[in-house]
Amino acid sequence: MGKILIYDDLSSRLQQWKDSLDVVKPDEWDVDALPDEVFRDHLKILFERRKQSRNDSIVNKVSVFDSADIVFIDYDLIEADGNLNLTGEDVAYLLRCYSKCGYIVAINQFRTDRTFDLTMNGHLDKFADLHISEADIASEGLWKQEWKGFRPSTWPYLPDAPSLYNARVDDIKNSLGIPIIEFFEFPDSAVISDSLANFLDVPEKEFSEVTFTDFVKKSTNALKPKDAQPDEEMMARIAAARIHKWLEHGILPLQNILVDAPHIALRLPSLYIGETESADSWNQLNIPNEELPLNIEVIKKHQFSHESWLSRPVWFWRDVQNNRDIQEVKEPWKFEPPPFVFCEDTSHFVQEEEATEFDTGRPSSYSLRHIEKLEEIAYIPLRQLFT
Numbered sequence: 018m019g020k021i022l023i024y025d026d027l028s029s030r031l032q033q034w035k036d037s038l039d040v041v042k043p044d045e046w047d048v049d050a051l052p053d054e055v056f057r058d059h060l061k062i063l064f065e066r067r068k069q070s071r072n073d074s075i076v077n078k079v080s081v082f083d084s085a086d087i088v089f090i091d092y093d094l095i096e097a098d099g100n101l102n103l104t105g106e107d108v109a110y111l112l113r114c115y116s117k118c119g120y121i122v123a124i125n126q127f128r129t130d131r132t133f134d135l136t137m138n139g140h141l142d143k144f145a146d147l148h149i150s151e152a153d154i155a156s157e158g159l160w161k162q163e164w165k166g167f168r169p170s171t172w173p174y175l176p177d178a179p180s181l182y183n184a185r186v187d188d189i190k191n192s193l194g195i196p197i198i199e200f201f202e203f204p205d206s207a208v209i210s211d212s213l214a215n216f217l218d219v220p221e222k223e224f225s226e227v228t229f230t231d232f233v234k235k236s237t238n239a240l241k242p243k244d245a246q247p248d249e250e251m252m253a254r255i256a257a258a259r260i261h262k263w264l265e266h267g268i269l270p271l272q273n274i275l276v277d278a279p280h281i282a283l284r285l286p287s288l289y290i291g292e293t294e295s296a297d298s299w300n301q302l303n304i305p306n307e308e309l310p311l312n313i314e315v316i317k318k319h320q321f322s323h324e325s326w327l328s329r330p331v332w333f334w335r336d337v338q339n340n341r342d343i344q345e346v347k348e349p350w351k352f353e354p355p356p357f358v359f360c361e362d363t364s365h366f367v368q369e370e371e372a373t374e375f376d377t378g379r380p381s382s383y384s385l386r387h388i389e390k391l392e393e394i395a396y397i398p399l400r401q402l403f404t
Contacts, residue, residue: 019046019179022082023089024056024108025124026096030151034089034124037155043176046086053097055081060108066115070245082116086179089154090145092126109144113258114240114251119179121145121258124154131394133169133362135401137377137386139266141216142238146182146262147173158364162305167394170279170361171270173328174305184325185257186250193229193252197260200229201323206335207274210380216263229256261326269331271381275321276334278302278309279359279366280383285337286355287344288312299357299366305329315342362388362396374403 021038025031035050042048051059059080066076082088090112092105105123112118123145131152140148153159158168159175173181192200197217203209214224219235233239233252239259246252264275272280279302282289291298291310301310309330313320319336321327341347357366372387378401388396396402 019043019086019176020084021046021048021087021089022051022085022118023048024051025091026053026094028053030091034151034154038089041155041157041160043160046176051081056097060103060111063111063115067111067244070115070247071243073245073247075248080116082112082118084117086119087122087175088112088118088120089122089124091124091151106143106145110241113144114244114246114255117251117254119182120147120173120175122175123148124151128395128397131167133167133388133394133396135375135377135388135396135398137171137270137361137379139171139262139270141262141267144259146178146258162307164364167362167391168364170303170359170364171266172364173265177305177328181325181328182257182261185261186253188323188325189229189256190250190253193233193249193256196226196228197232198225198227201264201321201326204333204336206339207333208335209268209274212380213263213267216267229253229260232256232260264326265328269327270377271379272383273334273381275327275331276337277329277331278311279364281316281332281334281337282311283355283359285343285345286353288315289355294356296357296366296368299355302366303329303359303364316340358387360389361386362391362394365389375401376403377401 021042023031023034025034031050035048038048059082062078062080069076090105090108094103094105105126109121109123112121126148129150131150156167157164158172162174216238217224217227217232217236219227219231222231230252233255239255240246246255269275282302288311290312291301298310301307316332316337319332319340321331321333338346345352358369358372359366360372367389373390374385374387377384377386390396
């Protein structure tokens with residue numbers, strides 16, 4: 018059983034969102050649309066927790082948000098009653114730092130239409146775990162293991178997101194004092210750019226020495242300067258969400274430190290063990306919870322071992338790239354390009370002539386990617402496209 022909470026300050030639209038979710042969500046999940054009064058009352062509990070935490074005390078009142086597996090929150094809350102004067106981003110911060118809610122999805126924070134960001138920028142400074150438009154709420158690509166049409170490669174499979182988050186929390190409850198880079202066993206070959214390393218930055222500590230506790234208490238990407246969190250489990254929850262976002266939406270889209278199955282198969286097609294000429298078979302590389310048509314044994318020792326921290330299996334690319342048990346590494350002159358390219362806007366493989374190339378502009382040797390360029394989708398910024 019899963020529990021979804023949604024809130025928008027416009028009741029008619031809130032009902033529309035609930036109706037959409039009721040159609041697409043798993044049968045065993047419940048969807049509750051929060052009335053204004055309930056939203057205000059339980060947000061006040063989070064404010065009280067925030068205020069009392071500065072005095073090193075814990076508020077024991079229970080909030081409806083604590084039992085939510087997924088929370089959908091609209092960004093523009095200007096019509097909300099109670100003179101709250103908050104945005105969805107403010108609410109996401111309170112939810113993450115002062116409630117025990119699971120996965121947080123922000124609605125309409127950047128665009129209200131269906132949009133694909135060609136920079137593949139994951140908005141690391143924002144506290145929601147995922148940002149979508151209201152048109153995406155009931156997308157097959159978020160809720161189904163197989164889909165048609167729009168599904169950015171950075172999207173998770175939402176039914177799995179809460180349990181993966183809880184697994185991350187359990188993973189670090191007793192490891193808050195361990196340096197983050199050490200905990201994840203990043204090899205020396207993993208060169209992390211300054212822009213991404215700065216996400217973990219805290220005063221007077223080297224990047225490689227920053228612990229989960231340091232990050233939560235001292236970085237600019239967790240608790241705000243005057244805020245505190247005396248509850249160690251809550252500290253683990255904050256760290257689990259924020260570091261996951263750094264890995265999933267900061268590091269992984271570059272595909273140069275960590276690489277997922279679709280991209281590894283494109284670069285090293287000898288590892289692919291499916292039907293070569295079938296796009297449907299290649300698409301199995303990206304279907305959640307399915308057995309991958311990939312020779313896992315050859316690259317098993319290079320796999321990122323903390324599987325719950327990312328939405329899909331990934332490997333350390335530099336180590337894979339130097340593995341001479343792989344045909345393309347041992348004999349690069351025998352490389353044969355695969356018959357398809359991977360499209361980041363649909364998470365499907367297509368013939369190259371059916372795709373459009375673009376440049377993410379990100380600091381990666383693999384910044385050139387492909388999209389299907391669907392008519393109903395807005396692609397921004399257009400200058401990244403090769404047309």
